[in-house]
Amino acid sequence: MDPEKVEVRASSENFLTTMSPLQMWTHQAKNPPLLSLETGLLTDEQFDIISWILVFIIQMINLSGLVTNILSIIVFTRLGFSEASNISLTALAICDLSCMVFSMWANLCYLPVFRDSRLPFNVYSVKLLTGSGLWAYIVRTAAWITAFISFERCLCILVPLKVKRLITPRTTTIAMIVISMLTVGPYIFMHVRFHFGWVFYPHLNATIFDIVPVNEKNLILGEQIIMVLCGLIQPVLAFAIVVTCTVFLISQLKKISSWRKSVTSTKNQKQNSEDKSAPTTAGTGTSISQKEERLVRMVVVIATTFIVCFIPTCVAAMFDDSFYEGTYRRIFAILILINFLGGSVSGSVNIIIYYNMASKYRLGLRRLLRLDHEE
Template sequence: MNSTEEEIANFSAVTEGRLQIWNNQSKDPSVYISATGFLNDRQFGIISLVFVSISQICSVIAVVSNSLSITVFARLGFSEPSNISLVALAASDLACAVLLIWANSCFLLSSMDVRIPFDATNVSFLTGSMPWAFISRTVAWITAFISFERCLCILVPLKVKKLITSKSTLTAMIIIFLFTVCPGIIGFIRYRFTLVFYPYLNTTILDAVPVDNEYIIQIDYIITVICGFIQPLLAFFIVLMYTIFLIVQLRKLSSWRKSVTSANSQWQHKPGENPALNSPPTQDRSFRKEESLVRMVVAIATIFIVSYTPTCIMLLCSTIFNEFFFFGVYKRMFIVCGMATFLAQTISGGVNILIYYYMASKFRSALRCLLRLDRQ
């Protein structure tokens, strides 16, 4: 028997063992079915390895970039409410990157046939992929809040400083965190960790299996619908709506600034005139700053929309096809699609620092000072 046949035999033994365990603990067939779906062992292994390797590199980059962003914003201070929301966004992206590094590491160890005292796929799903999914909802809602904040600055510019303060922004971040993460903690009651003996390994390892309880299953279903479907899709469409509004307003701001610049080019200060006549250039600088902030928020929101679109498509597919989930018939397709969404959102969280650097002069100066790229 060659190595490929041994891997297939081992996979079959593990699958058979899990089927037996789940058969004894659950009456719901959709819970314990584990099949190859459209992918065989070789295809699934190659695709997964490529996604995981690239994702691991991007996750490490995201950890570094978001750590730098948090440090820079902390140096700039939190007198500006936007700094609080941007720090919360960077912290959420950082948490997602760390969790993804853990999940990817488990997969790589498993693929290299390294003996570890737990089932890498199921345990990493509950301790890495599943928490990542809930924290990614936090990223979505923080992005929605940042877009909403910038829309308020355009709609009610005279009242926005009273509505959006450092205290109200911090409160909003806490509410978003509780709204997105806490239900995920309740979702863990659906599964439990247990020691399982696998004959082909001749050892007992830690595994995660579903809990057979109709009441818990109903609670898990409600949480899945609310947190796994309604929350992310609602946040996605809110960000999309606000982004479209900001793009329209940005064009108006650009047109207005060009007209003001044209008028200012014809305006010249004459000796003896009132210095108050310098207001047009002052207004121009103010609108330049506002336009720059709007552009930065639009860039952040656009990257989020692009990276979050695969997640929304995946959620819609899991709703339409009942067996398209982690413990379903199309488990392998679900895992591969999940890896693609992880990679897309990790890249999104890692490139935000580039947006801050090129679009925020204070952030750029503080970062260059932190990295000692400037002499002063």
């Protein structure tokens, strides 16, 4: 594309009303600086201080997340993939590890010292395709894997005798591949709609590396469809599934707990010990073993952590273009950093959940770190 045409299009006032979020962020990066558009609410100095603090916290969490997810992948690999749950948890750890890598790069671009430096490329727009954009797609993959894990545990309670035939290592592997293709696959389209190139900017008197949109009607229509599917429907639907399954699992765990208390109070110790191997949930007629119950509890904690950490992303999706078009751009930038923070926390704490709630994982991790000296 001709650089002069790009410059003319970017300077058009009417362009703001028709561009997609990715185009808008690109436009904002090419024109007036981020700090000069917002009036009130936050000063330049306040915004810089908040950015430094958030980025520092996020990067520290990302560093710990890199280590913990690598350890988790190694432990699950050593445990083997004969159990379907190990496959899905490994896929989740791989997604979390990828999110940490791209989050580190994207958050580096938010630092004032990096953002305001005279680099030979457009920090904000290049970051979208190489950092935050890809991070967003992988976060959706992690969301759907969490939804799959939660739904699988629900099936274990609803149809315990059939779930072993429905959820096998083979079907779980296929499910992980399909989820990855449906969530990350559309990212490839963004490299068709936008490509990297050198663009000359008269106000800078310099040619810098940037992303340039391809203005073809079919590609623009395809981008709009992908934005709706991947930017709205996919994450909201995954979030709704996780919330629904988590509520169901919590209610069933309460029924199991109530049933056990009633058994303990009405039967002798011998009868109670015999029934423990196959407790029946009150009012449902289904049964799960103690091992399955522990796994359900672990999934509930994982899903609950995901729900809490995913709330900022859902809040950001509620705002329209006017929120980050000018007046509230600094606030929107802070909200984006909080999104990164939530994703980093969600992807870093799983090792704590596994260690405290999964005996095989705990033993495998201790052996890996050589903490059990007697063995």
